[in-house]
Amino acid sequence: MPTLYRKYRPQTFNDVVGQEHIIKTITNQISAGHIAHAYLFSGPRGIGKTTSARLLAKAINCEQRAEGQFEPCDKCASCTEITGGRAIDVMEIDAASQTGVDNVRENIIDNAQFKPTKSKFKIFIIDEVHMLSTSAFNALLKTLEEPPAHVIFILATTEHHKLPDTIISRCQRFNFKKISYDVMMKRLQDLSKEEDIKVDEAVLGRIINKSDGCLRDAESLLGQVMSLNLKHIKVEDVQAVLPISDAKDVLNFVEYLLKKQTKEALEAINSIIESGVSIDNFCVEMIDTLRSIMITQAGLMSAIADFSEEAIKKIQSSAKEFKPEEITNLIELVMKKRLEIKNSPIPQLPLEILVVEMSSTCNSNTTCHPRENGDPAIGSPSFTTNSTVIPVKAGIQSPSITVIPTPHSLRSVQAPEESLSVHTPPKTIKQTIQSAVSRITGSREVKTTIEQIRSRWEELILKISENNHSLTFILKMCSLEKVENGLFYVTVPYSLHKEKIEEAKNKRAIEDCLLALFQENIGVACLVQPSAPVDNKAKEQEINNIASAFGGEVVG
Secondary structure, three states: OOHHHHOOOOOOHHHOOOOHHHHHHHHHHHOOOOOOEEEEEOOOOOOOOOHHHHHHHHHHHOOOOOOOOOOOOOOOOHHHHHHHOOOOOOEEEEEOOOHHHHHHHHHHHHHOOOOOOOOOOEEEEEOOOOOOOOHHHHHHHHHHHHOOOEEEEEEEOOOOOHHHHHHOOOOEEEEEOOOOHHHHHHHOOOOOOHHHOEEEEEHHHHHEEEEEOOHHHHHHHHHHHHOEEEEEEOHHHHHOOOOOOOHHHHHHHHHHHOOOOHHHHHHHHHHHHHHHOOOEEEEEHHHHHHHHHHHHOOOOOOHHHOOHHHHHHHHHHHHHHHOOHHHHHHHHHHHEEEHHHHOOOOOOOHHHHHHHHHHHHOOOOOOOOOOOOEEOOOOOOOOOOOOOEOOOOOOOOOOOEEEOOOHHHOOOOHHHHHOOOOOOOOHHHEEEEHHHHHOOOOOOOOOOOOOHHOHHHHHHHHHHHHHHHHHHHHHOEEEEEEEEEOOOEEEEOHHHHHHHHHHHHHHHHHHHHHHHHHOOOOOEEEEEOOOOOOOOHHHHHHHHHHHHHHOOOOOO
């Protein structure tokens, strides 16, 4: 018995669903007799690219199609041969298995020189064309650019960005889109009627959510469900075949997380595991749902077109109820936890930890932002402001100046007593601006002195040498100058040394060591100060020191 997607493959343009924008253009070309010499069909898998290519080939070569019409008769010898895959003038080539230049020469270039045997046109349908090698594309280019009058190319691909621009520019390009939820629901209901099997709408909804907008996947899953040989298929009947969570379950779990309902969230995870749903797949669905909420908050409704009407209402409600930063933060956390699932001895453990973390780091008056690397989170009690507002003198008619903290400044925040939420405004605008800039850039006083750093400098170098030998050598050449406004100043003799120290990873390594040694966040600033001329003997000694530092010796 053939699979559903093969048994009910569209044989006329009217049978194609979900691609009306493309079918309308192509059928107008057929009716008017304005056929292009090359087409490019691109889009995700299982949405009708190859089917549309075959229909175009049938319509062009149909022996009984009247002038001004576009539908193939589906009865003549040409149509039946193309439907059965026996048409010698319609060549379907799988580029995935025939990628080489020799395959292109033998199957396409050489064959294109001969006129069609029985039909009006010789048509080449090249599936997954992006798989061709560069040399194969180069060989195909000339024929594609100026093909014989009797040849038409139809290229299909799921990854059009891998095609050379020289190929794309010589084709009429059509972008196929994923099938919407409603269109797919109607299609599956029609197939169920054709098979005389009643399938509950909830089951069809699960199939649609699992198929990710690809109709072929949905039809294949429906066929798998129908193999249960039941006249009426219910949700409980397909639990083993389709262990998939509903969008409603995902949305409920997201709501539990954001509202810090720990017990309900943990119970939901337990229910997911018991139902046989892959915890990894659940995380993927949760990320997709959160993304839909985020995009809906931005005013774009296209992100929720693939959801049911009930799920759409829930997503819209969540988009209004929760803040954008809550949603984006949760997306990042779920993506990180998903990476931990593969290495976890208990698959659901990373997700359970996320639930507990979300609850333990939030309170009713703050946004949920679990701490990472010990840094205070925005919305946590130790960081209770999102901006610094600089007031102006009374009588001056100008708006207040709002300075938004940068990510760099967040790293400099220390204990709660130094929180940005409590500051006495200076008396003048100049003082106010200086104070604000100082706090935003991280400038501040620290207790550590330059003498303390000098006393432990060798210890710091030794600690860094464990992972970065080249940086160790440069640090030995540094002159330790001063500690001022929260910054530790060093000077080096050459600009290349300065550039090396200021590389993000190196600067962070030094600052981390300073933090470990002195229990304070101390920034690093580097200046270039050329050293005084040295005699040849001293220079020779310096070269020997460099060679020794890298485990070598001076030869000659």
